[in-house]
Amino acid sequence: MDAQYAATPGTQILVVEDSPTQAMLLEHLLEKNGYEVVVASSGKQALEVLESFRPALIISDIVMPEMDGFEMSKAVKGDPRLRDIPVILLTALSDPEDVIRGMEARVDFYLTKPYDEDFLLSKVASIISRPVERTKANGCQSMKINLWGKIYEVSVIPELSLSLLASTYENTIQINRELHREIAERKRIEEELRVTVKRLKEMESIIEISPAVAFVRKAEDGWPIEFVSDNVLQFDYESEDLLSGNIKYFDIIHPEDRDSVIEEVERSLKDKDLEEFSREYRILTGYGETRWVDDRTFVRRNSKGIVTHYQGIILDVTHRRDEI
Structure with a gap:
């Protein structure tokens, strides 16, 4: 366990992921750091779980059968009993429209895949310890957004949209850092492989x-x-x-x-x-x-x-x- 990201005892997280392997890896990472984890394999199953379970945070994939992450988030935020639960969506952010859909679904934060474990744990700890303020987030506003020459009209809560856009920007910076690290690491690995193969050939x-x-x-x-x-x-x-x-x-x-x-x-x-x-x-x-x-x-x-x-x-x- 990394003491820096250790959970408060009893902190519960709902992981929504249709890939058993990805769900297992994320569950293992969170439990190793002290969180209690419940896993749902689709957005629909997540809503069923939430009927009797109130986690401190929901971490969800986007692409899933029956109900995707955007639809699930929209359902959660539309339920007065659940709307204060922060939602993190895991996304490749390959399509800029994901940001628009996230704003409409009132997603709180984005984390890009593949995620850096330390970065994910730091965001989870930060979100749970300082939940998004909701007291002023009652009214929706209609906004027109020009994205790559296309106009989108979306209904958003400004405070929540600001948090989502900030997390998107933060992830962009993180991706850039990871890219530079990955390039350096790849060169190191390629050199290590080259030396290994050379020795084996010798x-x-x-x-x-x-x-x-x-x-x-x-x-x-x-x-x-x-x-x-x-x-x-x-x-x-x-x-x-x-x-x-x-x-x-x-x-x-x-x-x-x-x-x-x-x-x-x-x-x-x-x-x-x-x-x-x-x-x-x-x-x-x-x-x-x-x-x-x-x-x-x-x-x-x-x-x-x-x-x-x-x-x-x-x-x-x-x-x-x-x-x-």
Whole structure:
């Protein structure tokens, strides 16, 4: 727990997110910092939860089935029992009209995705400790807004709109800072990968006489292969085919074992203290045959603790497994 962002005991937050993975990550982050979290998978379900639950804050995605984040916020702000609950919407802010829709839905704050964990926690702590003043926010005003040559007429509460626009500006500054940090970090990671691959290539003559196959896998969808030793030929794959990106590491895992391997990898994403893991599972050879492998993987992270790639070896243990 980060003491700087620690919650007051008993502070409750409603997270509205249709992606189970994203909901789990956000729930874990908030609970780790002392908040009590309830999760709803859609705007409609969130309103059902709010019939008997009054959180200190609502954090919601925008794009969801049945009822999106804007519609949910509008419903919350239109209910006298709920309208004082601050609403944060998580958005990519890729469409300027999102700001207009947010004003109409009386959203309190925007946070951009992917969010910086410290920035999110600081905003949550700030909003909960100093809720938006509502006493003067009773009357709506009609406003005409010119955005990119298009005129929008919206009905807004001025005080709330000011807070939303301020948070949008704050997020723009944060995005710019993150972009500069990301560029510097990406250069560092690319250099680290270059050095890793160079060292592995230098050791390739040693690796090739070893039964173990060396891999460097990117922490991206499907786990694209950055490096693989030439002795991957024992599994009927050419290293060039794997490095081309046409075949990703996820593709060679046996379909019945993919969920368990994904579960292990997701654990490494959540547990920043996890530096390595090992697991035995089945893979498919280039000819579709099944082999058992012992995977010993080291987790590589950037300076913020985010996983960037996986480096390790797999060893064919089919004969041992067959003897069991």
